Amino acid sequence: MPDDTPRFTEVAPRVWVAHYDWMHVNITLIGGSDGLLMVDTHGSAAEARTVADDVRRLGAGPLTGLVNTHEHWDHHFGNATMVEQFGDVPIHATDWAAEHMEVSSAHTFEQYEQDTGHPRRDEILATTLRLPTRTFSSAVQLDLGDRAVELIHPGRGHTAGDLVVRVPDADVLLGGDLVEESDPPFIGDDSWPLEWPLTLDLVLGLMTDATVVVPGHGKVVDKEFVQDQRTELGVIAETIRDLASRGVPQxxxxxxxxxxxxxxxxxxxxxxxxEHLPRSQKRLPLI
Structure with missing residues (x-):
């Protein structure tokens, strides 16, 4: 077996994280007496088969549920593979993510259809979409037997449908792409940059100083890292407000x-x- 084979590492009691080089994606397993909950499933059927092999190699119990932190393809294109490999387990997501996953995925497939030179093109296009089966609007608690896990939609940020996963007894929080370590968080055309800092304020309120934070991409971090990222996103939001209020055109x-x-x-x-600023916070440029 190659030394670089991705493996799950225990970052807190019965919480394992595997980091994959492609897109620096993190996949997390949360263990309970009833089995394992997997958070995010990677970006293709082929890559998800590697993840499934790593789950079996860990040997920590049967997979009994999936969570998609949001609707972007790199976090859920492995759903169908996990169901094929482990059975028809429930797939959890926010209402928003589930309702927008098909449209978001169609854009991804279209992008890679046109990108004929991309080395992962065929792998991505061979993926079958499988949508979430259990959704919620604000918060839900999952029962893993001897452990409760909380799924919380803290507000709009990276997308309108982000969720975070809290494991209270292990003091672990999975931030999805509301928190990224490998690069600054990606602000795309479906993000909410003015609301993102306030959303992270709520996320920070779920943490203690000792919380282990698993970002959507990159290395495991801590509360201080999230606070620093919130500050940077806050500077971006306030700079936009300031420029607009002074009449600087977009x-x-x-x-x-x-x-x-x-x-x-x-x-x-x-x-x-x-676009998201109310009219009262914009000033027309002087002519």
């Missing part, structure tokens, strides 16, 4: 602002920020 805002991240990452943030 077309000039990216160049005019002082930003905590590279400007190349913030085009969507500025566009969406201006």
């Amino acid at each position: 077309s000039e805002a990216l160049a005019a602002g002082e930003w905590p991240w590279e400007r190349e990452r913030l085009g969507s943030a500025v566009q969406l920020g201006y």
Whole structure:
């Protein structure tokens, strides 16, 4: 067996994380007396088969449920494979994520149909979509036998349908893509940059100083890391508000602002920020 085979590592009692090089995705297993809950399933059927092999190699119990932290393909394209490999287990997500998964996936398939040179193109296009089967709006508690796990929609941020997973007895929180370590969080055309900092405030309120935080991508972090990321996102949101209130047009805002991240990452943030601002917070430029 190659030394670089991804393996699940226990980061807290009966909570295991496997980090995969492709997109720096994290897959998490939460163990209870009734079995294992898997949070996110990776970005293709082929990659999900590798994850399934790693689950069996861990040998910590049967897989009894899946969670998708949001509707982006790299977190749920492994759903169908997991059901094929482990049986028809329930798949949990927010109402929003489940309702928008088909449209989001169609955009992904279209993108890779056109990208004929991408090395993962055929692998991604060979994936079968499987949608969540159990959804919720604000919060739900899952019973793993001798352990309760909480799924919480803390507000809009990376998408409108993000959830975080809290394992209270182990003091672990899985942040999905509301928190990223491998790169700054991705602000895409379906993100909510003005609300994201307030959403993270609620997430931070679920933590203690000792909480183990598993981001959607990258290394395991802590509460201080999340606080720092919240501060950066807050600076972005307040800079957008300040520029708009001073009458700086959207077309000039990216160049005019002082930003905590590279400007190349913030085009969507500025566009969406201006779109989401109420009229009362915008000032017409002087002519």
